[in-house]
Amino acid sequence: MFDLNIEGAELFALPFGDIVPYFSVYSATLAAFVLIFILIAAFDRPERQLNIIFGGDAFYEKEIKEGDTRFSRFMAIACGFATLGAVLTGDIFNFTLFAVLVGITNIAIVASAGNHHVLNAAFQYGIVAMIATVPLFGAAAIILATTGTLSIWTLAGMGAVPLLAKAMLILGVMGEGIAPLYIGKAEIIRAQGAPFVLMIHFSSLLLFLRVTEIVLVI
Amino acid sequence: MIIRKLSGILSNFTNLSRVYAVMVIIVVIAGIASIPSLDYQGDRLYPKTIDRDSPLDPYDRGGIPFESTVVLAEYPENSPYLGYITAYLTPLSLALAAATPHMGTTIVAHPGGIIDEILYATRGLDTVVETTILFVGFAVAAHLFRRREDE
């Protein structure tokens, strides 16, 4: 149990060997939100996007193939669970793995989009997500080398983690989630299917919230 | 105006990887400058001495088969069977190990050989996530391939 004045009281911990996921007031709130969004992605039907032909009063509805929806839905749910893992895990390396999983499922969600523009943006995003694994895992490696442990429980409040590792961790998550590099994400969101593309942004925001907490705690 | 220029660069998504690379380079250069101030702490988690003469060469963590061995974990209280898995060899693998010093990897890989305890027992969630990443990668590739077939 660590009681830091950052994220509220510790509620519950789940020992999986050396990886101990924990619920604090903060992460429990985030986890509740993730669960709500997983439910929405699992059971909601997608929007049917309308296109307006400008200059006239005509509009048409884009058609959605059943198979594409199924794949996006599956990946959105996978993305939700990856986010849940990233929010709850108590180990830095485990967190980086979940972050990478979020990155790859994000691309998977829009993989079935037919729009060239969206796919181009997703391609750029994929490249960045690949580059981002270097600072991400690099941060975990530096933390292990300089402190001798990866557990957030042990690291909490010690202040032993060098600034370099923290910066690289944030940079890595930024790359996986493209949170502030706004443009890649915005173009991807033009793809249709509301609950699924919503998951892309949702996961990256939660990753960002979680990494904020980790960086403040360790 | 500089803001106009900056937003012009940032609003084009083909610059995305370039912008990100610049940020990584800045952090890495600042990081290289700070390396002398970091010190190595190798004694805390998962220490390992490599015994080059052992028949199980790179995988040997010591210990007697069917008994336990000394393995360090962050939370030993969460892994009650710590040390038993690494020392686990079936009679066949035991015979192999005694017969030849050149079958290290083979012995480890076959059923009843050593399971890397650190990876599979104490950090089991990591292995699950790693395989999931691979599976998702395969799923995306398969989906894209099949989609091209449909059209």
Next chain:
Amino acid sequence: MKRHYVQLIAIISGILLIVLSVAGHQDIVQVPVAAVLSIVLAPVFLISVGLLFSAEVIDGDIPFMGY
């Protein structure tokens, strides 16, 4: 959705919210617990009350799908 159903939800969640609020002030329930429960109940209450309001206009059932 049937109107009396929405009415029932509104009344139940409303009563629960008031009870929670009173219990929180009287220290019968711990304040954090009361707070969490009110967070869950508040949207339910407000949405059902809102739907009731709008149902007055067209009296009868509350249509959930349209165009």
Next chain:
Amino acid sequence: MIEYIIAAMFAGLLLHGIHRKVIARIQGRPGPPIWQEILHTLKFLGKESWIPKTASQGVYVAVVGISIAIWTAALMLLITQESLLLLFALYVLHKIVEHGIGLASGSPYAKFGAIRSVVSAASELPLLSSVALIYLITGSLMLRDIEAYQAINGPLLIVAFPAAVALYLVILSKIHYGPFSIVEAKEIVSGYWTEHFGVWRGLMNAAFGLKTFVLLYTFVVVFIGPIGLPLTLLAILILMITLSFVCAATPMLSPYDSVTVQTLTTGLIAIYIIYLGVFA
């Protein structure tokens, strides 16, 4: 609890009304009465409502509930004096509401609003740097500890002035008619909530009133300290009027410029934090 929620909602809507009135007066118009936003909300509640056929039903309804829940939760955090980091998290989750509203309906205007909302994802970043600076100075993020710190050392507004500027910018980017409110610019009709009408619109209005109240209240509690309810309300009113002045006097920035401005501010504050952490 419910009495606080309702009171805060009405207070927030009243603040919106004052905001509109002040802007109108600065621009030389008579403007609507200050209770206009309350009437507005009540009027919307009484309108016929349904769910558009093209919409993703679950998201369409859920975001309304979630937006109420998020800001109720934020209010509860202020009441129970919990972590400021959690408040930051709720604020960031509000972004999801914006996307959800925009993406749910299938309307191109709402979709544009949602895309702009994603583009302006950087608008939360100043809040992050502000939270980090406060942690660096007070050594705690629990609201009760921050209040205790201010009772001893005086208001944080002086010590952590850049953090206050950042939070002010964050509130400014969320207020209606502001220079950063690109998500509801008039060239895309009403932006992300174009397709939410009737009850849904009324409830969103109420939730946004709650949001304005909570954000301003947080500002006063975190940077000025515990000064009693009447003075706090006065401070909120003054803050709101200064915001209205800014909104009335500045044009709306183009989407990407608004993001760049916010990112640059964050960068400056981050440099200040690193300077403070390394050299001081």
